Amino acid sequence: MEAIATSVGLLATATTTLHWLQARSNAKRAVRRRLSLDAVGKGVALMTVMQQHRGMAAALLSGDKGFAERLASKQQEVDSALSALGDRLALLPELAAAGRRFENIRTGWVQLCQEVRGYSAEQSFAAHTALVQQILYLLGDMGERGGLLEARAPAVAALAQVLLLRLPLLTESIGQARALGTGFAAQGRCGAVGRIRLSFLERRIRDCLSDVGTMLETQSLVGRAQECRHKVDALLTLMETRLIGIDRISLAPDAYFRCATEAIDACLALWQAVEQVTRQALPAAT
Secondary structure, rough: OOHHHHHHHHHHHHHHHOOOOHHHHHHHHHHHHHHHHHHHHHHHHHHHHHHHHHHHHHHHHHHHHHHHHHHHHHHHHEEEEEHHHHHHHHHOOOHHHHHHHHHHHHHHHEEEEEEHHHHOHHHHHHHHHHHHHHHHHHHHHHHHHHOOOOOOOOOHHHHHHHHHHHHHEEEEEEEHHHHHHHHOOOOOOOOOHHHHHHHHHHHHHHHHHHHHHOOOOOOOHHHHHHHHHHHHHHHHHHHHHHHHHHOOOOHHHHHHHHHHHHHHHHHHHHHHHHHHHHHHHHHOOO
């Protein structure tokens, strides 16, 4: 009897220990995911101001001098966003490898700031877009290394995909359309090549928007998704009627820039809503 009691006691102790270890592991995983999600949010903020800088540079280098002061102010915002993201990366050792890509982005940004006033509009677009592409890769790195894609719950995994890939790609597609279209509006013409590029972006924006809508079936997100679609559709209509479908552009660069920015802001508002839903669901997604 004594042996049986001892065995039962040992089993109970072992079970308690296993439960404690599992709870500790889950708690550490939850902290890692939360910090990773915080870092992804800072990465999206960096992408947003970098895209704005690209659009303003496009207008300035295409002849609209009214963007000069705004470009300098936006550069300071990019610097602040880089610092904020760097601080977040430092909080999570698992993101150390992603930090190497971040340093490459920071170095590329410093070089861009030094040289952008001497670029053509096309050179500026290419340099900015290369940096934004690296930020998109960085978002994926942070999400993967931070465990956001490890959730077993399919709904949470789908939300993480929207946060890390679908919405950032939609936002960047609109950002490219904003930069190119603002430059064309400043020049007063688009040309055959410009029409092809904008038409390609228009199709990609529609595809990205459709993908996002398909993946966001949560009732609490339907309203935000519809608001996003409304703003993006307004931009697409403007692109078709005032840029792509005419020979001479009379649309003011600032007016087009504002419309595209409203579409991007709607995408970012949807991103924030998805982020909140994801954050609430993560603790239960082992």
